Amino acid sequence: MNSQSLAPEQLQTLETELTTAYEALKKENLKLDITRGKPSTEQVSLADNLDGILNGNFISDSGIDTRNYGHLRGLPESCKLGGEILGVPESQVITGGNGSLSLMHSVALLHYLYGYNNQAWQQLDKPTFICPVPGYDRHFSICENLNIEMITVPMTEAGPDMDMVESLLKTHPNIVGMWCVPKYSNPTGSSYSSETVERIAKLGKIAQPYFRVFWDNAYAIHTIEESPEKLSNIWHACQENSTEDSVWQFASSSKVSFAGAGISWVAGSDSNLQAFEKLLGVTTIGSDKVNQLRHHRLFPNRSALVSHMQKHANIVQAKFEIVLKVLNDELQEYGHWTEAKGGYFISFDSQPGLAKNIEKLASEAGLKLTPAGATFPYGKDPEDRNIRIAPTFPCVEELEKAMEIFAVCVKLATVRKHLH
Ligand SMILES: Cc1ncc(COP(=O)(O)O)c(C=O)c1O
Known part of the structure; x- marks a missing residue:
């Protein structure tokens, strides 16, 4: 909506209606949470056969x-x-323990402390990602933890x-x-085009030799629609451009x-993996092979x-549909969002200057949202x-209620902005 679309009296009436709806929701004393992209209990249960599977x-x-x-x-x-x-031969992979984030942190630490050809990031003036x-x-x-500065694109x-x-x-x-x-990027859900992958594989030719792409393919197989998005193979593209050292890949x-x-998993060139193995060998004698x-x-x-991933998709798709229905039915005039074919998130853009206010209104009505600003350095x-918006963890009923609150808060914040 824009301030011209409604007369001041109409805006005032809308504000009164929304405030009434909002106060009624507050009285329900709800405690809902759509903050983190966690799989639901139903999803993790799909892998319960891990228990006892070795049978001695x-x-x-x-x-x-x-x-x-x-x-x-x-x-x-x-x-x-x-x-x-990840689309690489087995020889280019190291398998680690729980969580790829710790691999990413360790690889960043490797470059920060020791670097490539002894060009450690810490020796540079303001190393930046x-x-x-x-x-x-x-x-x-x-990045913050290692004092690495950040430039956004x-x-x-x-x-x-x-x-x-x-x-x-x-x-x-x-x-x-x-x-x-x-x-299925976090949070926009978009996937890189072939041209983008090709251009990223070529960055190693224009960048400094210590430059590394951290290719976090966390949602490589997390499709929720029937036809998966096809991602070009970065490893092959790097091979064609002789830039294999410039990309580290991760998944879990x-x-x-x-x-x-x-x-x-972490994947990379022979020399990258050898350097990482050396550091790894200082911290462990081996990960959890069992x-x-x-x-x-x-x-x-x-x-x-x-x-197995199809079973996940069936559960997750139903939740994405709940969110998208509310956005499409209620919030067309109040913001923009992405309709991803996979991954864990829907990225919602309100009108400028409102996200923090929406988060506050939602929190006071018992709905925890990912802190506004969290998606930026x-x-x-x-x-x-x-x-x-992270729809996967709550059950269907909770998600429906959460989205009802979300819609009222977005509308209320927008209408109040145009009134004042
Ligand atoms: C893009 C991305 N990378 C990594 C992770 C965490 O991965 P892991 O559990 O392997 O540490 C997440 C979790 O939300 C994510 O969205």
């Missing part, structure tokens, strides 16, 4: 006794699975604005890295099996994985308009 057989197909020390790169079977998900926005808050936290439907990325790299020698969530089974007890074997038994081949959304 701890020896992997490759003949490794998973109960013992060693095999820093993880089980070959697990590296193969990670390679299939390119951060497509809106983006994932925990990526930004890794806007996300488009085809991925980050690549003209801007290329021109930044040509003019800023202190740029050491770039975050990418190439498929967090939103496939158990978010709290999964396995993770859990890696459990995952191999649950997902012995690609088709087992695909049919340092928690600062310059336009104060982006809100990330």
